[in-house]
Amino acid sequence: MSAVTSDTPSSSNLARTRLFNRIFIYGILAIFAIIYLMPLFVMLVTSFKTMDEIQNGNMLSLPSAPTFEPWIKAWGETCVGLTCAGIKGYFWNSIKMVVPAVAISTILGALNGYVLTKWRFPGHTLVFGLMLFACFIPFQSVLLPMATILGSLGRFGNTLTNEIGMSLGFGNPTVNLVIVHVVYGLGFTTLFFRNYYEAFPTELVRAAQVDGASFFQIFRRIMLPNSLPIIVVTVIYQFTNIWNDFLFASAYAGTGESMPMTVALNNVVNTSTGVVEYNVNMAAAMIAAMPTLLVYILAGRYFVRGLMAGAVKG
Secondary structure (H helix, E strand, C coil): CHHHHHHHHHHHHHHHHHHHHHHHHHHHHHHHHHHHHHHHHHHHHHHCCCHHHHHHCCCCCCCCCCCCHHHHHHHHCCCECCECCCCHHHHHHHHHHHHHHHHHHHHHHHHHHHHHHHCCCCCHHHHHHHHHHHCCCCHHHHHHHHHHHHHHHHHHHHHHHHHHCCCCCCCCHHHHHHHHHHHHHHHHHHHHHHHHHHCCCHHHHHHHHHCCCCHHHHHHHHHHHHCHHHHHHHHHHHHHHHHHCCHHHHHHHCCCCCCCHHHHHHHHHCCCCCCCCHHHHHHHHHHHHHHHHHHHHHHCHHHHHHHHHCCCCC
């Protein structure tokens, strides 16, 4: 009877300790979440305020009379450099660049991972190591070599124009950025798919070979239908990196009507008109961030799940 009585306070103390630890941990996480989300909150509320309210009020306060005028002006009227036609054209430039770059790099990464795990050849480890090494090459070190290659492609496009009347996209700034992001992202996409396919049952591939399935039939009918988790991971990763890129965008498409969204946003903030409209700038920044926010909101829960899917073999 005494043993039961002595165990009760100990269990109660243990429960209180666990509750305190949980409150402490979640409290710390909540504080860091508030600090992390504060800039986003300031951007959002500022984008719905008038300039008078911004200049005379508290930046953390909610708008007294919310207005969509800054968003409308940012989309269709704000000045990007010397052109006052809004950011809508540059937004679609980014879409035209990101979609093919993500699709091509994802497909090529899946093919590479498929070959490096299920169709191994002498030296496949060295090839994978070199591709993995490419993931750690700084962006700045490839600017000049890539510019030289793109310049050669532009000259080839001019030759095609003279010969057949069209350049087939060679020398186009958007096409150049697609090529750059596909090449630079291939190491990461190969890494993702290689690790995922490493845990994929090789017996299924061998059985398909016995049944007479070809290389691409196995890839299309067996590998891709079972790759949805890692495809989601790759698409989110590539989409975010390519959409948010500024260095390559400013280096290879930093002027003219072909510039992507990040460069246009920089030019909105650094406009030469002499008037700094903070609400319009914040609205433009929110529009620029909207695609990546939507991607994470809609598919973010699959991101960690996809990364963990190929983490353990068996």
